[in-house]
Amino acid sequence: MIAEAAYFRAERRGFQGGCPMEDWLEAEHEISQLYFQPEPSPRGALVFLDAVAKQPTEGSSSLSARLLGISHEAGNSPAEV
Known part of the structure; x- marks a missing residue:
């Protein structure tokens, strides 16, 4: 690879100029970035769940109803949740 x-x-670059060793080292760096990136942080999910917890219940204490309400406010249809 x-x-x-x-x-x-x-x-x-049309095989003009450059250095094969530099090409190799830069390619090696690109490949290592692709395969050895740290796992994405679950921060987005935590922020979303924190928003759910802070939502007033307004007659419905169901977590799924609160999740659907927040998702709808964000512009997502219930099928996307």
Whole structure:
């Protein structure tokens, strides 16, 4: 994969100039970024659940009803939830 990525880097510049070692090292870095990125933080879900917890119940104490209400306010249809 690294060899192919390095080749395509050289190809993009028309095989003019550049350094094969630099192409290789930059391709190696790109590949490692693709495969070794840390897991995404669940922060978005936590913020959403925090908003649900802070919602007034307004006659409905059902968590699913509160989730649907917040989702609807965000512009999502019930089918998207």
